[in-house]
Amino acid sequence: MVRKSAERIYLFLIFLFLYLPIVVLIVLSFNNSKSKVHWGGFTLNWYKRLFSSSSIMEAFYTTIFITLASALIATLLGTLAALGIDAMKKRGQAVMLGATNIPLLNADIVTGISMMLLFVRFTRLGMNTVLIAHITFNIPYVILNVLPKLKQSSRTTYEAALDLGATPLYAFSKIIWPQILPGVLSGFLMSMTMSLDDFSVTYFTKGTGINTLSTMIYTEMRKGIRPEMYALSTILFLIALILLLFLNYGKTAHKEPHH
Amino acid sequence: MSKRLIDLQHITKSFDGQMVLDDLNLYIRENEFLTLLGPSGCGKTTTLRIIGGFETPDEGTVIFDGKDITKLAPNERQLNTVFQKYALFPHMSIAENIAFGLKIRKKSKAYIEDKIKYALKLVNLDGFEKRSINSLSGGQQQRIAIARAIVNEPKVLLLDEPLGALDLKLRQDMQYELIRLKNELGITFVYVTHDQEEALTMSDTIVVMNQGYIQQVGTPQDIYNEPINAFVADFIGESNIINGTMIEDRLVKILDVKFPCVDEGFGTNTPVDVVIRPEDVVLVSPEQGMLEGDVTSLIFKGVHWEIEVLANGYEWLVQTTQMHPVGSHVGILVDPFNIQIMNKPESNDEKAVESDA
Amino acid sequence: MRNLKRQLLAGPYLIWMIGFILLPVAVILYYAFTTTSGSFTFLNVSSITFSVHLKALLLSLKLALICTIICLILSYPLAMILNGMKTKSQGFVVFIFILPMWMNFMLRILAWKMLLSNNGVINSLLGTLGLPKLDILNTPTAVVFCMVYDFLPFMILPIYNAMARIQADTIEAARDLGAGTITIFFKIILPLTMSGVVSGIIMVFVPALTSFAVSDLLGGGKVLLIGNVIEQAFMQEYNWNLGSGLSFVLMIFVIVSMALMNSRGDEGGTGVW
Structure with missing residues (x-):
């Protein structure tokens, strides 16, 4: 009994630690006062200001574009790569996967810097370089999600389809694709969250012209905190919540038959 | 002990x-x-x-x-x-x-x-x-x-x-x-x-x-x-479990045929469950049997044949070392010692047991 | 033949990999070992022994270590409690504890900066209680605080995953053989969750060691970590050779600490997903 309540209290304290800052941010986003402490009545003013600020909205659109585009391209390249790697011999696989691990193992700051050093030799930093950088650190997540699914799907089912007269393309779309689809999807979603969350790599590869939300908040915060940021936080928190609910729902839907 | x-x-x-x-x-x-x-x-x-x-x-x-x-x-x-x-x-x-x-x-x-x-x-x-x-x-x-x-x-x-x-x-x-x-x-x-x-x-x-x-x-x-009830009989090996009526001591009616048995003390005209193990069913020529039927299925199991015989509306399960082709007309014989009589369940719990079996 | 054709599917990625993974590493190595005029030198790398750099590196190691230990101490009991819950509610509660992980990294820093600021919520709360103000913004304490907040879910999840994989009958078997609660913890649960602990430590220690944004925003320029030194070398002093040299040192530190951890843990398989 004592133990149970001690456990409850512990859970609650950690919960408080994790969520208190978020709750305060959300509350302040509706606070009709610039104070961080006093409640000046309910307002949507900060949201209005948020949506009328061209720099914030521009950063928002850039973020959405980079996130979606990098996740899509990474998913395409990564899935193809996984299919190719799966067909390779052990040695080839080891080399490919070893190189794939580099962006995962390297510190973000080193990844960002090394790419910046390469880019400035050939081109100006901007949207393109950020996009390339994001695709690069997203591909490994796609490969690592798709490859296990490929390994699980047995080669014999594919060969059975060929044996029954299917063309390789038909056999792929009917046999292999359905089996790896969950991996492709989670690779895509994971890429999106990684891209959305990234600061360091973007910071070094973006140049001066553009901002994603992460780098914009960083620049803003060095100057001080504007209440519009609270409104932005609330919106981004909701987006994260929805994304993760979506991800989790997908996962439990897969597990359901076992229970 | x-x-x-x-x-x-x-x-x-x-x-x-x-x-x-x-x-x-x-x-x-x-x-x-x-x-x-x-x-x-x-x-x-x-x-x-x-x-x-x-x-x-x-x-x-x-x-x-x-x-x-x-x-x-x-x-x-x-x-x-x-x-x-x-x-x-x-x-x-x-x-x-x-x-x-x-x-x-x-x-x-x-x-x-x-x-x-x-x-x-x-x-x-x-x-x-x-x-x-x-x-x-x-x-x-x-x-x-x-x-x-x-x-x-x-x-x-x-x-x-x-x-x-x-x-x-x-x-x-x-x-x-x-x-x-x-x-x-x-x-x-x-x-x-x-x-x-x-x-x-x-x-x-x-x-x-x-x-x-x-x-x-x-x-x-x-x-x-000597399984005590139909559930045990069915769970321990395959059995023929048939509804019967105990006419009197040492005589039971199964599928409208009277079979001599060795059980006593069930009273007269009492509904009972009758258990007969498949290896205890003897197949003979039709005229020798206590009842007659037709072989509906025949499976070779190595040590014996497993045969199903439809007789008087019941599918008898039979294990025997002698082959009887599907469609052949046979007689069924059971030794009185191999007929096991059991009381029908009375309480609801026991019924549940039976339906589960 | 067909196999070879399928291998070609990895072609685009192979080109991408060479261009954007291997080449950048080569470039950073080139800068790290050359002077501005292009001649070979060890100076960029060995400049880590300069007292400013060394101090920053040691402070980074210290803060990352403290952060990792706090995360571990907080997470292990939490994972045990979560694992002991009824399966029905478990999924949802675990979801709640990893949700903050998916909120933008910058926003998590923003939240703490606001809470800890001089006229922020925590201090006004302390004020109304008649307690002295907590003046930790712009100190290493604030940086560690925020890092723990940032990285805690990365520790919780792998440990929880490892714990959830322990079969109930393994624990029962140990009890059956005479083990009490303490023996079961040290002989069964702890060794079997070690792989999760190792993944958790790597997932917290490496970003904590290499971060520069947290110390920049919550340290107020007073907490100089190795990440800040590197960032400044690139963005303020434009000394790319020095920055690359220090990045190389950081890379080595990351690789060594990971190798050290991995040699202790068993085979992994306890990722975030």
Whole structure:
């Protein structure tokens, strides 16, 4: 009994630690006062200001574009790569996967810097370089999600389809694709969250012209905190919540038959 | 007769309002090989877990060697369990697995080493000390699980469907191994299974359970030859279970034909269940039989033929060494000694038992 | 033949990999070992021994270590409690504890900056209780606080995953063989969750060691970590050779600490997903 309540209290304290800052941010986003402490009545003013600020909205659109585009391209390249790697011999696989691990193992700051050093030799930093950088650190997540699914799907089912007269393309779309689809999807979603969350790599590869939300908040915060940021936080928190609910729902839907 | 080692008295247990055991009473004698036999959900595993201490009964007492151990934790009981899926410790070597219980009892290093050697020899895996768990086959893992339990010299070994995950051939080999082990160790085995063949092969005593009740307790011969009700008859091997009417002592009417039998004391014109084992049905020429029928199916089973005969509206299951082709007209004969008469169930609980069968 | 054709599917990625994974590493190595005029030198790398750099590196190691230990101490009991819950509610509760992980990294820093600021919520709360103000903004304490907040879910999840994989009958078998609660914890649960602990430590220690944003925003320029030194070398001093040299040192530190951890843990398989 004592133990149970001690456990409850512990859970609650950690919960408080994790969520208190978020709750305060959300509350302040509706606070009709610039104070961080006093409640000046309910307002949507900060949201209005948020949506009328061209720099914030521009950063928002850039973020959405980079996130979606990098996740899509990474998913395409990564899935193809996984299919190719799966067909390779052990040695080839080891080399490919070893190189794939580099962006995962390297510190973000080193990844960002090394790419910046390469880019400035050939081109100006901007949207393109950020996009390339994001695709690069997203591909490994796609490969690592798709490859296990490929390994699980047995080669014999594919060969059975060929044996029954299917063309390789038909056999792929009917046999292999359905089996790896969950991996492709989670690779895509994971890429999106990684891209959305990234600061360091973007910071070094973006140049001066553009901002994603992460780098914009960083620049803003060095100057001080504007209440519009609270409104932005609330919106981004909701987006994260929805994304993760979506991800989790997908996962439990897969597990359901076992229970 | 040796003394009672474990005594379960009025054990009741339910999970989430679902009654699993209802006023169960059972005693286990020293050096006995006792098997709890029944379909899944009959309460056999729960009974074993109560003996092992992994579940506490809602009501009732567990007596072990004269002492009440109902509330004792598993680690304080003088018995050990062999788990269904082996439950070996994956991060330890085989020797470490076997030594686990001995180290807790603070045995000397030399003693532990001796014991490991002895136990591995006993389960025919000498020299496997250093191997990892993952390098073993299912059957070998099960032997290690047994070795790990018996080095602690428990008075009772509890086995929860230990052969369930093994293939048929291995299962049969392990049955003989277990009998040998029990004889060498001279301790009590409590064995849980849903496999009637396992139960008949190994046990001194079989406890047939269904839906939380004990149906019958007896030697394998008792259980097989004189099942107490239709459930037991059906669960222990295949049977013809037919509705009948006891006309008078030593005469029963089945499918409108009067059969002489040896049972008495059921009264007159009483509805009863009649059990006839398939190997006790004799196929003869039509004119010699007590009733006639047609062969509807014929399957070769190696040692015998399994034949189905449709006679007077009932599909008789017959096992015989003589072939009768499908479509042939045959007669059916049953020796009075091989007709087993049983009372129809009276209470609702017993009916539930019957419908389940 | 067909196999070879399928291998070609990895072609685009192979080109991408060479261009954007291997080449950048080569470039950073080139800068790290050359002077501005292009001649070979060890100076950029060995400049880590300069007292400013060394101090920053040691402070980074210290803060990352403290952060990792706090995360571990907080997470292990939490994972045990979560694992002990009824399966029905478990999924949802675990979801709640990893949700903050998916909120933008910058926003999590923003939240703490706001809470800890001089006229922020925490201080006004302390004020109304009549307690002295907590002046930790712009100190290493604030940086560690925020890092723990940022990285805690990365520790919780792998440990919880490892714990959830332990079969119930493994624990029962140990109890059956006479093990009490303490023995079960040290002989069974702890060794079997070690792989999760190792993944958790790597997932917290590496970003904590290499971060520059947290210390920049919550340290107020007073907490100089190795990440800040590198960032400044690139963005303020435009000394790319020095920055690359120090990045190389950081890379080595990351690789060594990971290799050290991995040699202790078993085979992994306890990722975030």
